Amino acid sequence: MFKDIKNQFPIFKNKTNGKDLVYLDSANSSQKPQSVIDAVSNFYSNEFANVGRGIYSLAVNASEKYELTRTNLKSFVGASDDYEIVFTKNATESLNLVATCFAEKFIKDGDEIILTELEHHANYVPWHFLRKRKNVVIKFLPIDEQGDLKVEELEKLITPKTKIISVTHMSNVTGSITPLEEIVAIAKKHNIPVSVDGTQGAAHLDLDIKKIDCDFYSFSGHKMYGPTGVGLLAIKYKWLNDFDPFIGGGGMIDYVSKKDIAYARGVWKMEAGTMPTAEVVALNESISFINKLEKKNIIKHELDLTQLALEKLKTNNSVKVLTSPKNQGGVFSFNIDKIHSHDVSTILDQEGIAVRGGHHCCQILHEVLNVNSSVRVSFGVYNDENDIDALCEGIKKCQKIFEKK
């Protein structure tokens, strides 16, 4: 669909282990288009100054560019003025902020939090910290045989002690897409705020957080063809003043005296110290990149590839795909009979194919599915049918190596 798009990504000009790179690990992190790389370089070469401080022209322009990314991100996620966007280090930090700077204030010993069996460790460990500090109970919404969340069981898990629900937008292992609107509707009946781990959703799924009506949406720049070092947290405006600052320092204060300190208002309170400025500015280019291709085309492209790959792999009896979700994005995981995921990963790597082997930071899900680990394939805009053929050939090669014995 996206003809010649690989040309926009310089990484594909290089060989990996002497082969053309077949990059099937976009759920881990996406590769970067030249426009994003140029934006980082251009900012440092021609426009650099620290933001939000100096009143000279260079600083004012840099601040404007930094804020432009924030404004464009709001439209990107469908936030409108009901939400604010805070820049963090990554989606993991965003989720930690929700747990530590917001939820903890309202949670007492014995209260309950609901997560799901699909969660990445980034949406479990911060809540585990809270469990250690406050003795809260963490409940997990289970999945069914297809790997989809049993949303109908959510109501049963909710009690008057449930204080927050935090769920993934899409599983980074199985590609199962969460019916967020249904979950939020149930949560709303009980006045429970909903936090969404949008790490896999932001670049790959239809995104309208106002329609979803969640309270928090966390995501990462580096998974949406943007730079590393920038995470995003969309906060429903009404909660913004309830957030405590995460770290203290310059840029997040309003007034400082020897006796007391007043924090800055709004998002500035959350962005202490010098932020990853060039990265935030360059992130604007990745938004443009995605918008130019159009989300609906990206979704179709990745879904078509997923279906094609699953169809082709079906003809190989030794390949077992973990689950078959009803509503799936461009991610799936599998195992080859009697071959460990790390052996598969190493052999594919020698063919220039980058896949992830292991538990993909989802040990709970692997335990539920009763597998030790798996091989994950995840698509981005630069993938095409040739990549799937290479994968199928690579899998045969793995089988051949292990067949000998």
Added chain:
Amino acid sequence: MSVKKLYQDLILDHSTNPRNNKELDSFNRNAEAFNQLCGDRSHVFIKLSNSTTIEEISFKGEGCAICIASSSIMTEVLKQKSEKSAFLIIHSFTKFIEKADEAVLSSVIESDRTKLSSFISVAKFPMRVKCATLPWIAAESALHNKTKKINA
């Protein structure tokens, strides 16, 4: 580096048909090592005699071909060795894997050295070094009589 060199016949043989792959009926040393990165586990059981000879050694675990083969070959190599020479072999093997230098194995008897040297290519795959060393970490810990699970 070709994968064929990594997955040599001896490694494939031991990974698909691991030796001493059970819990010993009677043992007085045991330890488990766990690789958080991939979820591989190796639990090593040792029956150490009064004269500190390894009478029996076995392992239980799950993991990739490299990890299982390394566990299996390790049990063959360490069996009937004195505690002292077991430590020496463990240290030599770990160093050998990290440096890809066969000379490090010069103090090991030839029949053992042949088996151990089949892991020479692992060093060329830095992400896989831990797969090979995991059971050896467990064995060393067991010999030191440390039973706490090790996150290797």
